[in-house]
Amino acid sequence: MKPMRDVFILGIGQTVFGKFPQMTPIQLGIQAAKAAIQDAGIDARLIEVAYGGRSYDDTQTAENILRYVGIAGIPMYNTENACTTGATVVNQLWKDIASGIHDIGIVVTCESMTTSSKAGRLVGAAEGDLNGTLGITMPAYFALIAYRLMEERGATLEDLAYISIKNHRNACMNPYAMYRKDLTFEEIVNAKMICDPLTTLLCCPVTDGAASIILCTGGIARRYTTKPVRLASSLVLSAPYEAWDYNLIDNPLVTELARRTYETAGIGPEDLDLIELHDAFAPEEITAVSCLGLCRTGEEVSYIRSGASEIGGRCPINPSGGLLSLGHPLGASGARVVCEVAQHLRGTAGDRQVKGAKVGMAEMIGGYLTGLGPSIAGINLLTK
Amino acid sequence: MSEKRFFMDGMVRDTGSAPVLLGNRCSKCNKVFFPKVDFCPHCLSEGLEERELSRKGTLYAYTITRIRVANFEPPHPLGIIFLPDDRLSLVAPLIIDVNEKLKAGTKMEVVTAPLWVEEDGTRIYGYKFRRCEE
Numbered sequence: 001m002k003p004m005r006d007v008f009i010l011g012i013g014q015t016v017f018g019k020f021p022q023m024t025p026i027q028l029g030i031q032a033a034k035a036a037i038q039d040a041g042i043d044a045r046l047i048e049v050a051y052g053g054r055s056y057d058d059t060q061t062a063e064n065i066l067r068y069v070g071i072a073g074i075p076m077y078n079t080e081n082a083c084t085t086g087a088t089v090v091n092q093l094w095k096d097i098a099s100g101i102h103d104i105g106i107v108v109t110c111e112s113m114t115t116s117s118k119a120g121r122l123v124g125a126a127e128g129d130l131n132g133t134l135g136i137t138m139p140a141y142f143a144l145i146a147y148r149l150m151e152e153r154g155a156t157l158e159d160l161a162y163i164s165i166k167n168h169r170n171a172c173m174n175p176y177a178m179y180r181k182d183l184t185f186e187e188i189v190n191a192k193m194i195c196d197p198l199t200t201l202l203c204c205p206v207t208d209g210a211a212s213i214i215l216c217t218g219g220i221a222r223r224y225t226t227k228p229v230r231l232a233s234s235l236v237l238s239a240p241y242e243a244w245d246y247n248l249i250d251n252p253l254v255t256e257l258a259r260r261t262y263e264t265a266g267i268g269p270e271d272l273d274l275i276e277l278h279d280a281f282a283p284e285e286i287t288a289v290s291c292l293g294l295c296r297t298g299e300e301v302s303y304i305r306s307g308a309s310e311i312g313g314r315c316p317i318n319p320s321g322g323l324l325s326l327g328h329p330l331g332a333s334g335a336r337v338v339c340e341v342a343q344h345l346r347g348t349a350g351d352r353q354v355k356g357a358k359v360g361m362a363e364m365i366g367g368y369l370t371g372l373g374p375s376i377a378g379i380n381l382l383t384k
Numbered sequence: 385m386s387e388k389r390f391f392m393d394g395m396v397r398d399t400g401s402a403p404v405l406l407g408n409r410c411s412k413c414n415k416v417f418f419p420k421v422d423f424c425p426h427c428l429s430e431g432l433e434e435r436e437l438s439r440k441g442t443l444y445a446y447t448i449t450r451i452r453v454a455n456f457e458p459p460h461p462l463g464i465i466f467l468p469d470d471r472l473s474l475v476a477p478l479i480i481d482v483n484e485k486l487k488a489g490t491k492m493e494v495v496t497a498p499l500w501v502e503e504d505g506t507r508i509y510g511y512k513f514r515r516c517e518e
Binding site: 144193196 | 392455466473487
């Protein structure tokens with residue numbers, strides 16, 4: 001698809017990501033939406049279209065949030081796409097503006113994992129799924145990935161722990177993280193084991209959160225800011241059938257999605273200044289580096305050990321602290337990572353700022369629970 | 385006397401000595417599937433023939449779930465077994481010593497095994513893989 005117009009990020013807003021069982025997901029969503037509108041500096045009545053993203057528990061996400069912030073009587077759509085929900089609604093709004101259907105719109109996402117019907121349980125497979133009946137769960141699937149990384153690519157427990165240590169260290173600088181605590185290797189390996197070798201501290205915590213983004217045309221953006229951040233590429237892709245052939249490390253879905261992103265945006269992985277990606281489980285961040293083209297297949301471990309993913313490194317990964325620290329309220333994470341990358345490109349990311357950031361990627365991948373495979377992914381690419 | 389039944393119909397042929405898993409093969413592109421499919425997702429053909437999967441394979445990956453999940457008490461070993469003759473991988477519970485570390489490539493074979501007991505006492509059976517010699 002050839003977009004007709006450039007699309008810009010005008011406003012971003014998110015809640016703290018943590019445990020808020022006393023708040024409904026709608027209340028969280030209202031906080032994020034109000035923050036995005038205030039950040040944009042616009043009258044809420046300018047918004048022409050809205051997309052709501054939430055994976056669990058209720059309908060009419062966008063309508064119910066936006067009625068409390070002064071937005072009603074416009075087209076509204078609600079979307080569910082597993083972990084990629086947030087990235088998907090950003091993509092849907094991007095398409096509307098790029099193609100000329102609307103000039104300005106809002107994405108509102110929210111999720112309460114602590115109060116959801118799925119809360120507190122090992123996220124299991126869809127009803128009737130064969131592998132789920134045999135005991136497959138999300139953590140088990142990623143524990144299998146960790147096993148292959150260790151057997152096939154030379155990863156060690158220290159490498160897995162490093163991802164969690166780095167991301168928790170980053171979260172200490174993120175005011176949007178409820179949990180800001182450095183972790184040690186000993187704490188990680190001595191935490192409760194879920195599925196060998198993944199302990200709880202190699203898995204994301206159960207949290208709640210909301211994030212909201214306002215996108216618009218260049219003409220509107222220039223009326224409100226001198227430094228607009230461009231949403232240069234926005235793509236969503238479902239997995240090909242071969243993604244379910246149990247090559248656990250080399251994920252054809254992410255590889256293809258990244259390839260299309262670079263082609264659309266006219267850049268290469270070497271041009272990325274930072275990445276926020278789906279690290280619900282520590283091994284994911286290790287497998288991602290080759291799928292995203294940061295290194296060659298087979299070189300994941302040496303790449304991670306090089307320090308390239310640190311803030312200050314060649315291409316910081318998850319400077320926010322990632323899902324490992326902030327948790328994964330499913331509907332909201334995909335939007336939160338876009339907000340995070342936008343902050344770095346604006347230069348407003350505070351202590352965790354990636355200096356001079358001009359190109360940032362926000363990646364999400366989801367599914368895994370029907371037919372044991374990654375099923376849907378989304379990449380939003382931001383440029384300054 | 386409590387009943388005994390297989391956890392899913394049509395997936396296993398119990399030959400008495402050892403179970404045989406039943407998949408199907410696309411007669412157009414030869415790809416093998418387990419469980420059976422109604423059409424070939426690779427070439428979209430509907431020409432599928434039943435295929436008995438080989439009983440032996442190699443361990444591709446495994447983990448041990450340490451908390452209760454589905455109908456299983458911990459520790460619950462779960463693996464992905466690659467069947468080279470069928471060029472197919474599948475998920476299965478494993479019968480292994482949880483204190484022993486298994487290398488990828490370990491030779492495994494399929495057996496019929498109890499899975500869990502329902503509330504009414506019905507014993508549910510299924511397939512698991514265990515180590516075997518050549």
